[in-house]
Amino acid sequence: MKILGIESSCDETAASIVEDGKRLLSNVVASSMDIHVKYGGVVPEIAARSHIEAIIPVIQQALDDSGCSWDDIDGIAVTQGPGLIGSLLVGIMTARSLAIAHDKTLYAINHVEAHVYANFLTESTVPGLKLPANQPGFPMLALIVSGGHSQLAMFRDHFDYVLLGQTRDDAIGEAFDKVAKMLGLPYPGGPSVAATATKGDPDAFQLPKARMSKYDFSFSGLKTAVLRLAQAQIGENYDFSSTKLPGRLSEAQKANIAASFQHVAIETVVDKAKLAYDEFKPASVVVAGGVAASQELRRQLSAALPLSIAYPDPLLCTDNGAMVAALGCFQALQGQAGTDPYSLEPRPGLSM
Numbered sequence: 001m002k003i004l005g006i007e008s009s010c011d012e013t014a015a016s017i018v019e020d021g022k023r024l025l026s027n028v029v030a031s032s033m034d035i036h037v038k039y040g041g042v043v044p045e046i047a048a049r050s051h052i053e054a055i056i057p058v059i060q061q062a063l064d065d066s067g068c069s070w071d072d073i074d075g076i077a078v079t080q081g082p083g084l085i086g087s088l089l090v091g092i093m094t095a096r097s098l099a100i101a102h103d104k105t106l107y108a109i110n111h112v113e114a115h116v117y118a119n120f121l122t123e124s125t126v127p128g129l130k131l132p133a134n135q136p137g138f139p140m141l142a143l144i145v146s147g148g149h150s151q152l153a154m155f156r157d158h159f160d161y162v163l164l165g166q167t168r169d170d171a172i173g174e175a176f177d178k179v180a181k182m183l184g185l186p187y188p189g190g191p192s193v194a195a196t197a198t199k200g201d202p203d204a205f206q207l208p209k210a211r212m213s214k215y216d217f218s219f220s221g222l223k224t225a226v227l228r229l230a231q232a233q234i235g236e237n238y239d240f241s242s243t244k245l246p247g248r249l250s251e252a253q254k255a256n257i258a259a260s261f262q263h264v265a266i267e268t269v270v271d272k273a274k275l276a277y278d279e280f281k282p283a284s285v286v287v288a289g290g291v292a293a294s295q296e297l298r299r300q301l302s303a304a305l306p307l308s309i310a311y312p313d314p315l316l317c318t319d320n321g322a323m324v325a326a327l328g329c330f331q332a333l334q335g336q337a338g339t340d341p342y343s344l345e346p347r348p349g350l351s352m
């Protein structure tokens, strides 16, 4: 069973071929991030235009790298949402056309669920990827942490899960991106805040942790607290513009703010994961999304939980086609019928 996965929900144009939900045969990712960096965030129109240019070559490369021809492909999986409407449209229209032209079953994929399925890839013919030795067992607790999402879900089995909680405002990765901007660090903020934090003291400042219902998160209060802290550090009040902060803060102040913020932001999700672990006693815990690359998250989770977590390769934590293809494989293996290639529409606000 070989599935071609197509992902285009944000700035990555990605395609991949996965066999039997576990074996990665190719993984191609083209990103327009180098253009967005200049604007400090993803510009939707530029992302959509970049997808149009990249998508056919990316899919062809994924086929070539895998050694597969269209005859070898059993179905096409494509991200339906959530994501940027213009970006989603390019992937979906391409997938629909290819499914009709090559007479393949088309599977519509929820991007957030797909992130979880990066954890099911255990074998690869793609060189240089470090993968978990075994697929996670059920019941499985999944922590999904990215630039667009922060979710905690408990999976009893494939396609049988409950969403325990999610963010009420910003996603955790978004909070990293916004704090990076206040400190004058490059976008995306996760890696740049993490690098600056290594030079600072995580206990330098006490930042507040949001009090939410049991499994929900909130990051907008923390973001505002960081802004107020930075203003206070340079002796200014709350109407001082955040855009002028980077020029006034010393390197030591930036490092201490980055470290204190990172510590509390990560602790916020780790606390909830621990709470869920204690309540549901899952057989496995998986982490998904771009923030799974955070070393601080890995350190805190290993200190908080009694079981070890096998992380996907960082290349499979950020957006990719492999996770989409993997989830598509499980839909196919379960005998799901697929969707109509003549009518599939993007769902930008799709939730778990």
Ligand code: KG4
Residues within 6 Å of the ligand: 010, 145, 146, 147, 148, 149, 172, 173, 174, 176, 177, 188, 189, 190, 191, 194, 289, 290, 291, 292, 293, 294, 295, 317, 318, 319
């Ligand atoms: O999953 P992803 O590529 O895109 C979404 O679907 O959102 O995640 C990107 C997010 C960005 O917000 C980025 O700042 C964050 O992941 N990120 C990190 C780290 N690496 C990437 N956040 C914290 N620490 C990191 N090391």
Ligand code: ZN
Residues within 6 Å of the ligand: 111, 115, 146, 148, 289, 290, 318, 319
């Ligand atoms: Zn994503």
